[in-house]
Amino acid sequence: MLELIGVTKKYGEVAAVQSCTLTVNTGEFVTLLGPSGSGKSTLLSLIAGFTPLTEGTMLLDGRDISRVSAAERGIGVVFQNYALFPHMTIFENVAYGLHRRRWTTDRIRQRVEEMLELIGLPQIARRRPDQLSGGQQQRVALARALAFQPSLLLMDEPLGALDREIRDQMQQEIRRIHREARPSVVYVTHNREEAFALSDRVAILESGQVRAYDTAHTLYTRPANRFVASFFGAHQLFPAKAKARDGALEVFALDTTARMTAPGTPDGDVLLAIGARDIMPANGAASGLSVPVRIDDVVYMGDTTRLICRHGPSSTRIISEVDSHLAQGLSIGSDTVLDVRIERAALVAA
Amino acid sequence: MTEQLTKNRWDTVGQATFRVIQILAIIFCIAPALIVLLYSFYEDVFINFPPVRPGLGLYENLFTQKRWLDAIWVSFLICIPAALLTVLLVVPAAIALERAKIRNRDALEFTALIPMLIPTTAYAVGVYIIYLEAGLVGNYWGIIFTESIVAAPASFLIVRAALRRLPHNLDQVAMSLGASRLKALLDVTVRLLIPAMAVSTLFAFIHAFNDATFIVFLAGPGTATVAKTIFDALAYAIEPKVAALSGVFMLFVMLLVVVGQIVRRKTQPR
Numbered sequence: 324m325l326e327l328i329g330v331t332k333k334y335g336e337v338a339a340v341q342s343c344t345l346t347v348n349t350g351e352f353v354t355l356l357g358p359s360g361s362g363k364s365t366l367l368s369l370i371a372g373f374t375p376l377t378e379g380t381m382l383l384d385g386r387d388i389s390r391v392s393a394a395e396r397g398i399g400v401v402f403q404n405y406a407l408f409p410h411m412t413i414f415e416n417v418a419y420g421l422h423r424r425r426w427t428t429d430r431i432r433q434r435v436e437e438m439l440e441l442i443g444l445p446q447i448a449r450r451r452p453d454q455l456s457g458g459q460q461q462r463v464a465l466a467r468a469l470a471f472q473p474s475l476l477l478m479d480e481p482l483g484a485l486d487r488e489i490r491d492q493m494q495q496e497i498r499r500i501h502r503e504a505r506p507s508v509v510y511v512t513h514n515r516e517e518a519f520a521l522s523d524r525v526a527i528l529e530s531g532q533v534r535a536y537d538t539a540h541t542l543y544t545r546p547a548n549r550f551v552a553s554f555f556g557a558h559q560l561f562p563a564k565a566k567a568r569d570g571a572l573e574v575f576a577l578d579t580t581a582r583m584t585a586p587g588t589p590d591g592d593v594l595l596a597i598g599a600r601d602i603m604p605a606n607g608a609a610s611g612l613s614v615p616v617r618i619d620d621v622v623y624m625g626d627t628t629r630l631i632c633r634h635g636p637s638s639t640r641i642i643s644e645v646d647s648h649l650a651q652g653l654s655i656g657s658d659t660v661l662d663v664r665i666e667r668a669a670l671v672a673a
Numbered sequence: 674m675t676e677q678l679t680k681n682r683w684d685t686v687g688q689a690t691f692r693v694i695q696i697l698a699i700i701f702c703i704a705p706a707l708i709v710l711l712y713s714f715y716e717d718v719f720i721n722f723p724p725v726r727p728g729l730g731l732y733e734n735l736f737t738q739k740r741w742l743d744a745i746w747v748s749f750l751i752c753i754p755a756a757l758l759t760v761l762l763v764v765p766a767a768i769a770l771e772r773a774k775i776r777n778r779d780a781l782e783f784t785a786l787i788p789m790l791i792p793t794t795a796y797a798v799g800v801y802i803i804y805l806e807a808g809l810v811g812n813y814w815g816i817i818f819t820e821s822i823v824a825a826p827a828s829f830l831i832v833r834a835a836l837r838r839l840p841h842n843l844d845q846v847a848m849s850l851g852a853s854r855l856k857a858l859l860d861v862t863v864r865l866l867i868p869a870m871a872v873s874t875l876f877a878f879i880h881a882f883n884d885a886t887f888i889v890f891l892a893g894p895g896t897a898t899v900a901k902t903i904f905d906a907l908a909y910a911i912e913p914k915v916a917a918l919s920g921v922f923m924l925f926v927m928l929l930v931v932v933g934q935i936v937r938r939k940t941q942p943r
Contacts (some may be wrong), residue, residue, distance in 0.1 A: 373845045393848040394857075400849040406842045410865055419860075423851030464846075471850070 324349045325370070325475055325507060330379035332365055332531075339365040341531040342379070349384075349474070352501055352508045354518040356555065357528030363511045366528070367477050370509060372396045384474055394423075399468030399506065403480040405460040407452035413439070413463050414448040420471040438466035441500060458489040462496065469504050476506040482517065494520050515555060519543075527551050549671050552596035558669070559602075559642060563595040565670055574665060578635055579612045581665045593670045599629065599644035601667040604659050611665035616641055617658050621650065632661065706923055713920035731917030741918060744902040751813075751888075751898060752881040755820035759828050759877035760870055762821065767832040768862065772841070789826035793886045796823070801890040811893030819887050824880035828873035835869030836862070868936055875933040879926055 325347040332340040340362045347353045355363040368374040370381060372393030381389045388396050407416050417438050421431045439445045442462040452460055461481055468476055481497075482490045498521060501508060512518060518525050519539050526536040527550070535547040535555075546552035549560060563576035567590055571582050576595045605613055616632035628650035630643040643661055653659060713731055715724035735741050769775065770782055788796060800819050801810070809815035839862060847857035885900040892901065899922055906915045 371845070371849055373848070392853070393845070394851050394853050396849075397851070398849060400846060402840075402842050402846065404840050404842070406840055406846045408843060408847075408861060419847065419852075420850030423856075467846075467850070 324382075324384055325509070326380075326382040327366075327370070328380045328382070330366070330369060330381060331377050332362075332369055332374060333377045338531050340369060343531075343533050345526055345533060345536050347475070347507050347509060349507055350505045352510065352521055352523045354510045354512060354522040354525045355528055356512060356515065356518045356525050358513060358554065360530075361528040362531035363513075363528045364479055365531075367479050367509060367511050370475075371398055371400050371477050397471070397473050397475075399471070399473040399476040401461070401464045401468050401476070401478040401481045403483040405452070405457070405464045405484075407460055407464060407467070409452050411451075412448065413444075413450050413452070413455070416452070416463060417467045417470050419467065424471055434470055438470050441469075441503065442466045442496070456489075457485050458493055461485065461493060465497070465500060469500070469506060474507060476508045478508065478510045480512055481510075482512075482514075497521060515557070518555075525555070527555055529554070544667075545669050546596055546671055549594055549596070549673070552594070552669065552671050556596060556598060556669075558596040558598050560594045560596050560671075561639065561641075562673065563593050563670065565590040565593050572670075574612075574670070577612055577614045577639065577641075577663065579614060581612045581663075583665045583668070589670060589672050592673050594673050595663075595665075595668050596671050597663060597665075597668040599642045600627075601664045602641060602643040602661050603645045603664070604630070604643070604649065604653065605662035610662060611668075612663040614641065614661045614663055615658065616661050618653055618655055621653055621655055623647065623650075630661075632659075634661075709916050709919045709923065712916035731914055732921075734914055735917050735921065740897075741899075741902065744897050744899045747896060748882055748898040748900070751816055751820060751896075752878050755817045755824065755881040756874045756878035758817060758821040759824045760832075760874045763825055763828045763832050763873060763877075764863070764866065764870060767829055767836050768858070771833060771836045785829050786826045788823045793823075797886050797890045800887065804891055810891055811895060813896075816888070816891050816896065819891060820881040820884060821877065823884065823887060824877035827880060828877045831873040831876060832866060832869050835866055839865055868939075872933045872937050875929055875936075879929055882926065 327343055327345050330340060330343045331338060343362075343366060345353075355366060357363045365374065369376045372388070372391065376389060379389070380387060383396065383398070407413075408419065411419070414435055417435045418431050421434060426434070435448065436445070439448060442465060444459060444462060447455065447459070447463075452463070455463065461484075464481075478497075482493050485493060494517065501521075510517075510521060522539055524537060525539050525542055527534045527542065529550050535542055535551045537547075542551055543556050546556050546558065552558040553560060561576050563574055565575075566573045568582075571584050572590065573580060573582055574595065614634050616634045618630055618632050620629075620631040622629040622631065624644075624647075626647060627644050628647045630645065630650065630653060632641045632643065633639060634641055641661060641663075712724055714727060714729065716726045716728040716730040717724045766785060770778060770785075775781065804810045804812075804815055804819075807815075843861045843865075844854075844857040847861050848854060852860060882898075883900060885898075885904045888896070888898050888901040889904065892898070897905065899918065903915050903918055903922070906918075
């Protein structure tokens with residue numbers, strides 16, 4: 324288990340990571356997600372021990388590692404550029420951490436074979452890194468980082484350098500290897516899909532601070548604030564007024580009113596956050612806000628079609644993404660009514 | 674159609690001109706070397722053009738006369754330690770300048786290049802004055818030290834270029850796997866710099882071997898390297914023997930350059 328308590332890193336006066344507190348449970352897969360410059364890689368480097376921290380405490384399985392050298396932390400690390408040692412064979416790469424721990428030759432050989440088996444590349448022990456593809460190299464890097472059985476594995480954008488197809492494959496591989504080897508993982512990425520696909524929990528970072536930390540599902544459906552709603556959920560945000568009435572919430576947004584049951588959501592001046600898939604052309608029976616719009620563009624995307632619309636005198640932009648067959652007959656420049664499905668929306672503080 | 678042809682004709686003329694300039698440039702670069710080599714295989718007492726008496730007398734002379742043999746020996750005595758010292762200075766400097774968080778990095782890096790940028794003779798005069806004060810003129814280690822400082826910029830650039838090709842985080846990975854900072858540096862970065870270090874040693878050696886200026890200023894009358902002996906020989910008379918010496922000298926250095934290139938090709942990470 325990894326516990327970060329008020330972890331801060333300052334360069335001069337600038338805080339790259341600002342009083343970050345979060346816990347990664349044993350065996351849990353946690354993703355640090357944020358735009359570039361949000362401090363996620365710095366935080367990873369602090370946990371690994373490559374960068375000395377300015378303030379705060381880090382506990383790994385109860386042991387204070389805040390001032391312990393990287394070598395003595397016993398944390399596996401995987402980088403985006405694989406960082407295999409080019410002058411060593413694959414065997415030597417995977418064995419490096421075991422040699423440092425003075426394992427016996429027999430044990431090392433056995434463990435390396437085990438690891439190459441785990442990553443599905445048992446035949447490559449004698450090869451050199453430059454003879455492998457990017458995906459293979461990253462799997463070897465994973466094997467090397469896990470060989471000495473660290474309780475925590477850190478991964479810094481490990482799929483960033485791979486082609487899309489390989490990336491999808493590697494995601495599956497990482498899920499499988501995580502299931503089999505069960506290390507705690509802290510995974511850094513700026514890619515939402517990776518965060519969705521891999522994580523037990525996601526920490527959203529912005530300007531060096533953790534803005535939210537929860538399961539991907541909760542962050543998506545009940546974003547804690549507008550940054551999480553727009554960055555993680557890719558939700559559209561509309562100004563709204565919410566008022567509690569008869570045990571439900573009356574929401575006024577986009578010049579119409581609808582009722583929603585959303586326990587624990589803020590009222591007063593708020594923002595209505597909703598995904599493009601939860602806004603669709605109304606077929607008579609609107610279940611949420613009925614919003615008249617003019618269609619500015621119709622973008623065919625295969626399974627779905629995106630309707631780019633504007634509403635009202637202030638030309639509020641509303642994007643709706645619907646199954647393509649539902650978009651038949653909608654043409655650019657025509658008027659229609661959108662059903663904003665308020666029961667799928669979330670309210671966040673303005 | 675005609676226009677097209679005319680244009681092609683001009684292209685051809687342009688290409689031909691370019692080719693001629695190219696050939697002239699190459700000739701200009703290597704002609705002195707070829708002439709020296711040519712003369713080394715003749716036994717003319719004075720320098721005639723073209724030379725008239727072919728023979729290997731000069732070489733025989735060279736390898737039997739004590740003055741020249743001594744010069745070769747002295748050159749090695751100075752250049753080998755100077756080259757090694759250069760690398761010992763340059764590798765830590767390059768690693769520190771590339772990897773560490775240093776204030777005024779650019780200024781420091783520029784300082785490392787100064788010996789290459791200041792006119793050699795002026796620099797030599799400066800060193801001479803300092804050595805005179807310190808009583809180091811004619812001192813063996815004093816000469817070696819100066820030769821290695823003067824060779825440092827070129828060697829520094831070679832090592833730095835190699836260092837820049839190495840990903841920064843290789844050392845970090847080694848540390849995460851349990852290697853101390855020093856162990857990681859030695860196992861990974863320094864290990865991967867070995868080819869560059871070899872090439873850089875070679876270049877430092879060549880640099881010191883070629884130097885006549887600093888030797889003239891600092892060596893005092895007793896110490897004569899190959900380069901200085903050639904210089905001295907020419908001060909009194911145009912001696913054909915110098916051609917033989919220069920020829921050997923040149924072939925030796927060319928050989929080192931070739932070896933350096935081969936080392937670099939063979940060991941460069943693909």
